[in-house]
Amino acid sequence: MGNSAVSAATLLVKLNDFERLWADAGSDVLAAVRAVGESGWYILGREVVAFEGELARLWNSRFAVGVASGLDAIEIGLRACGCKAGDRVLLPPISAFATVLAVARLGAIPVFVDCDRFGLMDLDQAREALSADPSIRFAVPVHLYGHTIDLGALAELKSRYEIAIVEDAAQSVGASFRGRPCGAAGDCAATSFYPTKNLGALGDGGALLTNSEQHATLARQLRDYGQSSKYVHERIGYNSRLDELHAAILRRAMLPRLDSWTATRRAIAAHYIGAIQNPLLEIPGAPAGSESCWHLCPVLVAKGRKAEFLAHLRRNGIAAGEHYPSVLMDQPAMRDVSYRELRPCVRARDFCGREVSLPIHPYLTADEIDRVVASCNVWR
Secondary structure (H helix, E strand, C coil): CCCCCCCCCCCCECCCCHHHHHHHHHHHHHHHHHHHHHHCCCECCHHHHHHHHHHHHHCCCCEEEEECCHHHHHHHHHHHCCCCCCCEEEECCCCCCHHHHHHHHCCCEEEECCECCCCCECHHHHHHHHHHCCCEEEECCECHHHCCCCHHHHHHHHHHHCCEEEEECCCCCCCEECCEECCCCCCEEEEECCCCCCCCCCCCCEEEEECCHHHHHHHHHHHECCEEECCEECCCCCECCCEHHHHHHHHHHHHHHHHHHHHHHHHHHHHHHHHCCCCCEECCCCCCCEECCCCCEEEEECCCCHHHHHHHHHHCCECCECCCCCCHHHCHHHHHCCCEECCCCHHHHHHHHHEEEECCCCCCCHHHHHHHHHHHHHCC
């Protein structure tokens, strides 16, 4: 991973490389598909049960409930905790839209607090909000970019203010905070198996993690039309089942590679942090105590120059992302949502205006990593 001169772009350095993933894991994926096909059981069968068991062990959780998407996992988690229309839910302003969409679909009221310098929910402002507004009964903190929020501080907020917490861990499988896996502080944790995630399927999928048997039982009912048993519908539920194919692919092809993938992501992030030396670029890194799984590698570009930097990377054959280009409150759909912003989220808006995500997938070559570093360092 040494220095190299930036040459004319001939090959694109991708944000995710599914062709290389298939070359590595494709035979195991096909074997998983064959096993499901030969079983003759395609919905909520042995593969889902087996994968849920392995996922729960990975997460050091008692229960895992496979659902159709990360969005559904958040919404079902909130419902399992008792959230309903009109309830107030504390949220960060930077995340995928699914985070606030889950709240809005319940008819609950998002209450936003600003982010810290890493783009994560500012827990000091969260504490201030909970002190000022006792009607806030729920929170959905997001372990963004693969970093982990301070789990001790989250647990303290939960205990002191008697709130229910659903941790949005869609980007943080394998991440921990001082040895505790993300999800350990809340009532539930929601994750996603969207293909770009560190543990991704070949389509949509998600799961809810919890140590509560009551929450797990309710989540299993909600994902399957609200059924407590066949044709007995206890409540209004969803069609939100992780199917056998994705469970088999995740368990047999993807999960055995996760530790290696995570180690590679961490090595790439460490190299970027050490090798990218440009006063116009800042890599925030991970918060102290967070053992990040580096789902993304955000850099902050000098104010007002993000578009120039993105164009520079494109000219040099490097794909880059924006996670995310605007805060949740500024999305057009939020015009139809009743929400509160306790104080202007100045830091979050600045973060979104400057953030660019560098390639950090586990199939990057050493030459591609060097190319990213060199392109960053020569930009002025």
